[in-house]
Amino acid sequence: MKLHVQSLAAERSSRGVFAGLDFTAEAGTLLRITGANGAGKTTLLRVLAGLGAPADGQFTWSHDTALLTPAQAACFVGHSNAFNDALTVRENLDYVAALADQPRTDAVAALEALGVRALLNRRFGALSQGQKKRCSLARLLLRPSSAAAPQRRRAWLLDEPFVALDVDSQAVLAGLMTQELAAGGMVIYTSHQAVPIAAANAAEVAL
């Protein structure tokens, strides 16, 4: 898994937010996007996730020599939880997995890793903000259960993942990010909180 960004520029509501951005990231890299409010951190993550077109320049996701589409390469978790209030946590996770082409995933294990196994069959709308965020982050951990063929890891694109989480949950998430990196994943995130994340290969991109 490799991300190559070349003289990338992006706009938000027809106003340029950043331009001439160059960087590359390899598997195992923890990349933090820094910048003031309005610098375009979210816009950059959305562009990399394929949710918006760049105004100029280009970026490529690749694996070995094969080019990947953003949809195949990345898993984006933004400010919103992307879960429907009227459905249970499990129903929401199953929907996410099916849309991401990862049927037969283990929703229980994903929730367990974030310490919210007990919320599996609760209605999402009835949960607290922090619980919602933790359930929503379980999207990142959806993988085919052991019997199925192993799939390529997708890069994590996290926009302010620590917001609404208590200190313990922040540590849990940081631990999961470390595990993902050690297993050959890639994590690109923005954060205003100084949560320590152990990573062998960490870098920063300033906007």
Added chain:
Amino acid sequence: MSLFAAAGAVFRREIRLFARRKSDWANPLMFFLIVCSLFPFAVGSEAERLRTIGIGVIFVGALLAAMLALPRLFDEDARDGSLELLLTSPEPLAGLILARVAALALALASALACVAPLFALFYALPAEVALTLAWAVLVAVPTLLLIGAIAAALLVSARGGAILTAVLVLPLAIPTLVFGAGAAQRVLYGESPLAELALQAAFLLLALALCPLAASAALKISTE
């Protein structure tokens, strides 16, 4: 195969939401009931006059009721962020949109088509006319929703989108209105409605082929 899995998940989710939130299907039905029951008060209760306007009133009422459901296609998803899941799925967006419209159409068209013959009784229409009317509504509502998906995608999370949606969609639904109401009119005059029903079905097929593609393009534009 995975497009079918993803589209199936979209379809099931939509049906589940429909079953869980009564207002989603109760509101259009209530609206339909109110429109159809107000007209006899306004025009008087002579059977002959009611028979003349009945088909048109019921048909237009059903289409307007279906319009009410259009904002729920994408607006709620845009608010809670799950629209991003659709947009970042590796599967073709048009297929996923088709699955979603299909679920909405199945639920709504069958509900409206079930009550349309009952309302035909208000208007002293004979049973054969009522049945043709129900069939025509069953075809017209999915057509309208398919066309409406384009407008809903263009105007996703836009302020005042509901009225603009109606302005964009209803003119395009005129062919299905003309042929659908025309078919029931034929039966009222003792003729065969087959020609009109066939044209109406052809219009549905055209919408089925074109609208999901247009809606997916519109959704990509409006969410960028």
